[in-house]
Amino acid sequence: MNKILLIIKREYLSRVKKKSFLLVTFLVPLFLIGIYALTIYLTAKSFENNQATVYMVDQSGLFKGKIENTDDITFVEGSGDVTAAKERILTDEGKNFLLVIPPDITASSEVTLFSKETASFGVQGTVTDQLEEVLRDRAYADAGIDRATVESIRPKVRVSAKEITAEGEKDSSAGAAMGIAMSLSILVYICLFLYGSQVMRGIIEEKNSRIVEVVISSVKPFQLMMGKILGIGLVGLTQFILWIVLSTALAGMAGTGMIGGDGLKAQVENEQLVSGHPVAGSELGMVDKVTHELGKVDFQTIITTFLLYFFGGYLLYSALFAAVGSAVDSETETQQFMLPITIPLLFTYILSFGVLVNDPHGPLAFWLSMIPFTSPIAMLVRVPFGVPVWEIAVSFALLVGGFIVTTWVAGRIYRVGILMYGKKASYRELVKWFRYRG
Known part of the structure; x- marks a missing residue:
């Protein structure tokens, strides 16, 4: 047993005394905190640099004056000339998009988003949400339903999970x-x-x-x-x-x-x-x-x-x-x-x-x-x-x-x-x- 203890002592001390052990031990927590802080900073910067402009060509006429700007996206209503609008987003600097809404939008439920680079999920999601809101309002109106009443009837349930133990109840x-x-x-x-x-x-x-x-x-x-x-x-x-x-x-x-x-x-x-x-x-x-x-x-x-x-x-x-x-x-x-x-x-x-x-x-x-x-x-x-x-x-x-x-x-x-x-x-x-x- 004494010999095993001597070997344990040698293996332990020879590694603990190494500079690499001390560096890894004390730098890993700092590294993890730094990575966490850097992630938050870069995420915030990505939102700051995510400003975009969406030029709209509404061939249906249903969305005029009904699309609202967001913190990241500015919607600009354009003329019906799609070709000129395409040339504009190619020449202008920044993140520019062209949204073409067809006349049969209510039947096809499909629009086209042009850009110099592939549009991000955020931009596509915002455009989709905005258009769906307008179409939903129109569908409520056609059905004779007051949307404000529908929106007010939206109950929310919060689940408070608890575990039953021998000592009693506890949150989980x-x-x-x-x-x-x-x-x-x-x-x-x-x-x-x-x-x-x-x-x-x-x-x-x-x-x-x-x-x-x-x-x-x-x-x-x-x-x-x-x-x-x-x-x-x-x-x-x-x-x-x-x-x-x-x-x-x-x-x-x-x-x-x-x-x-x-x-x-x-x-x-x-x-x-x-x-x-x-x-x-x-x-x-x-x-x-x-x-x-x-x-x-x-x-x-x-x-x-x-x-x-x-x-x-x-x-x-x-x-x-x-x-x-x-x-x-x-x-x-x-x-x-x-x-x-x-x-x-x-x-x-x-x-x-x-x-x-x-x-x-x-x-x-x-x-x-x-x-x-x-x-x-x-x-x-x-x-x-x-x-x-x-x-x-x-x-x-x-x-x-x-x-x-x-x-x-x-x-x-x-x-x-x-x-x-x-x-x-x-x-x-x-x-x-x-x-x-x-």
Whole structure:
């Protein structure tokens, strides 16, 4: 046991002390916050630069004076000369469009939009909405229906979702749960391969440099394998904890600056004074809505479960990665052995975007969260939707049991493969190595 602890200490400290580890650990949260801020900025700029002019040739005469300008699009009623209008949009600078409305618009329900470049979905959607509003008004009038009365009869129902638990009722949010579930599935899928590959790569490097021959003269191959797996696993766990702490701190600072800052409040108040009524869908309201939805999520359970299943899944798959690393002489030879390892994770990862999110408590989701090779992703997708404690306990116990069995199998292959050079391994060879006694 002391030898395993020494190997764990060496693997852990040798990686944690690297400048690359420190840079990645502290820069990733800043990078994510920066990407988020840049996305907001570029989105705002794209709306600012999205001003367009639509020249209308109304051959039906139904839309004269009835089309309203929007914040992004200015509608200009033109003459009936379509050819001259086409030449105009070709010569004028900026985003210009030509809308030709045929005389039989009520029968055909089709118009033509000309432009130098393909019109965006936003422009096409605005044009469609404007025309449909006018045609709808005409249809109401022809039918003798008062549209104002119809529009006033539009009831809205707000669903307040609650879960019934042994402790009582609690709020729930399917939207927030779905977003967190998808994020966790992506994160775990990437990280299991990222840190598992580090184990495999480290074993291949030591094997090729013949350092391993010196090391196993003092320790058993199984001790070396376990030390490397646990050491690198603790590195990943440390990095994740630091990422969570730093991201939470940075997000809190950014949120305080955005929500509590006088600048945003003043901006919203000015918009309310100008318009004479509260701003619908304002930035402040959106932040409040997101914060309210996230407040319904049990982050303590999610983070605890994530750390448990990340480390348990890493131990399980790293044992397999270690066996593969011991069986080959270079990374190019690992492909034939990687496919059987990746299939369970890839299968669950794909299902997480549809089946698991839409039916997190169904039989397929339940059994995938119990099988050790699929539970690291499946259970983390289900947890934000609420999973009984006994299911988490049974699933994690099976994951630990799967790790023990997998490590025993991988250790028997590792003890032979780590000293095997110049011989291309196959599945038949791996079976022979597993059956070797001694």
